[in-house]
Amino acid sequence: MSELFLQQIINGLSIGSVYALMAVGYSLVYSIMNFSNFAHGGVIMIGAYIGYFSLTFLKVPFFIAFVLSAFGSGILAVVMEKIVYRPLRKRNAPFLYFIISAMGASIFLENVVIASPIGPTFRSYPTVFSSEPIMLGSVALGRIDLLMFVISAISLMVLVYIIEKTKIGLSIRxxxxxxxxxxxMGVNVDKVIFIIFVLGGLLAGLAGMLFGMRYTVYPQIGNITTKSFIAAVFGGLGSLPGAVIGSVLLGLIETMVSGYLSSQYRDLIAFALLILVLVVKPTGLMGKTTEDKA
Amino acid sequence: MLKINNLSVFYGGIHALKGVSLNVEQGQIVSIIGSNGAGKSTLINSISGIVKYKEGEIFYKGEKLSKQAHKIVKSGICQVPEGRIIFANLTVMENLRMGSFLRSDTNGIDKDLNRIFDLFPILKEREKQVAGTLSGGEQQMLAMGRGLMSNPDLILLDEPSLGLAPLLINTIFDIIIEINNMGKTILLVEQNAFKALSIADYAYVLEQGIITMEGNANELIKNEKIKEAYLGKKNVDFISV
Incomplete structure (x- = not known):
């Protein structure tokens, strides 16, 4: 195996794992409410800013900044659900209204940041880790890439544990x-919806800060969720394993195309593959299928 | 045990229940019979808190019943819904665990689980199987077992015989009697009027949102009007044999 190949696998896994952090947020909401929460990008953006200001303004330790951005985004996600979606739910509005409201909320969040003293400028996170990669033989392992992968993998494992092994997870399924x-059965559906927004928001905060560290922070950073949304569709909307597998595959495809062809073709080929998957299997790789016989 | 006074339900402009009153005594099996669209499921869903009613009152054990579904389950009423609505994506065991969602008495849950496996041995065999792969009859048994897992005092059964083969229907009705013998009060909604009347203590006839007749089930089953409307002449001959 060539070094380039190994290198791209590592890069693909690290970017794909952060896509997965965001994609599961889409899938959790979709699995219960049957609409794609396009405001998720806004929550990620706010998470990125909370992390940034925690480090630069509050000057808290690095891990505290992670906790703050996760919780900040978690709270924001819940508040948005209460203000934007709950009134629609109480009126049994058609799902199209949810999607339009979500888009509106996303534009609102973006413009609130632009209009505020924060403004539209690009901001770079302070250097927390040296940019010197860890060398494994001749393969370079970026410290931030490694962090992205480790934090994403741990968070996703905790999420899977909650969904598969706890009573709350059972009620979500x-x-x-x-x-x-x-x-x-006595499940309070409002509570379940609250929990999925908390979970999705926490992970969105982590993803926002990771992306902010890797690239920069700016009001449109939430647009990167288009990728994770694509990944969630690729894997099958509503399916958590699907979201993770779709995200990792998308990350790998992107880095392979960038490495072997040109980064200009990256999105072209990734999206072409998406269309191919959907043509062959419209529910995505592991989409919600009903196993009901009756 | 359950007392409904003058219940009215509207769906938009449609008046689905028009002042329904009924009474269920502790330990009874009470049947509500009526044709498609008479409002039977609406009635059951109003009790469960799924359908909101504007007029009328529901009393349970002498107190006004909550309108919130989860509080209703907590107070000891469970519904086994029409079409079963088992969780096809979960295993049989997980479905049963969902039945005991509001309970935290581990010992009681385990005891009820064993009782349900005694009542429905097939569920024990299929414990780890995904519920969507069960046959129709097995799904009905799972839905009833799941309902029992909440340890209810009152069970609302909505069309338990729907879509089942005649032999299976007999089995299901035998089990309903057995559940009643366990001390559970049962409110049964059925299109299969003969079956529903033959196991009930008391019965109501619901037509287009109105209770048109009520009485002891063994009297209603002999009533000429009911014979004509719901039982059919051939069935009646069969009963007298």
């Missing part, structure tokens, strides 16, 4: 199959 069914 049941509600994703049938809201009426789980309501009849």
């Amino acid at each position: 049941a509600t994703s199959y049938s809201i009426k069914g789980s309501t009849l």
Whole structure:
């Protein structure tokens, strides 16, 4: 195996794992509420800014900044649900209204930041890690890339544990199959929705700060969620394993194309593959399929 | 145990229930019969808090029943819904665990689980199987088992015989009697009027949102009007044999 290949695998895994952090937020919301929460990008953007100001203004230690941006985004996600989606839910609005409101919320968040003293400028995170890579033989392992991968992998494992092994997770899975069914079991669906927004928001905050560190922070950084949304569709909307697999695959494809062809073709080929998958299997790789016989 | 006074439900402009009153005594099996669209499921769903009603009152154990679904389950009423609505993406065991979602008495949950496996041995066999792969009859049993897992005092059964083969229907009705013998009060909604009347203590006839007839089930089953509308002449001959 060539070194370039190994190098691209490492890069692909690290970028793909952060896509996954964002994509699971889309999938969690989609699995219960059947719409794509396009305001998720705004939550990620705010997370990136919270991390930035925690380090530069509050000058807190690095890990505290992570905790602050995760919690800040978690709270923001819940507040948005309460203000933007809950009134629609109470009126049983069609899902199109949810999507339009989500887009509106996303534009709103972006412009609030631009209009505020923060403004539209690009800001660079202070250097926390040296940019000197860790060398494994002749393969370079970027410190921030490594951090991206480790934090994403741990967060996703915790998420999978919550979904698969806890009572709350069981109620989330049941509600994703049938809201009426789980309501009849005594599940408070408002509470389940609260929890998925908290989980999605926490992960969005982490992803925002990781992207901010890797690149820069700016009001449109949330647009990067287009990629994770694509990844979530690729893997199958509503499926958490699908979101993770789709994200990692997308990350790998992107870095392979950039490494072997040209980064100009990166999006072209990634999106072409997406279309191909959807033509062959419209529900995505692991989309919500009903196993109901009746 | 359950007392409904003058319940009215509207769906937009449609008046689905028009002042329904009924009474369920502790330990009884009470059946509500009626044709498609009579408002049977609306009635059941109003009790469960899924459908909101504007007029009327529901009392349970002498107190006004909450309108919030999860509080209703907590107070000891569970519904086994029409079409079963088992969680097809979860295993049989996880479905049963969902039934006991609001409970935290581990010992009681385990005891009820064993009772349900005694009642439905097939569920024990298929414990780890994804529920969507069960047959229709097995799904109905799972839905009933899942309902029992909340340790309810009152069980609302909505069309338990729907889509099942005749032999299976007999099995399901035998089990309903067995559940009743466990001390559970049952409110049964059925299109299969003969079956529903034959196991019930008391029954109501619901037509277009109105209770048109009520009485002891063994009297209603002999009533000429009911024979004509719901049982059919051939069935009646069959009963008298």
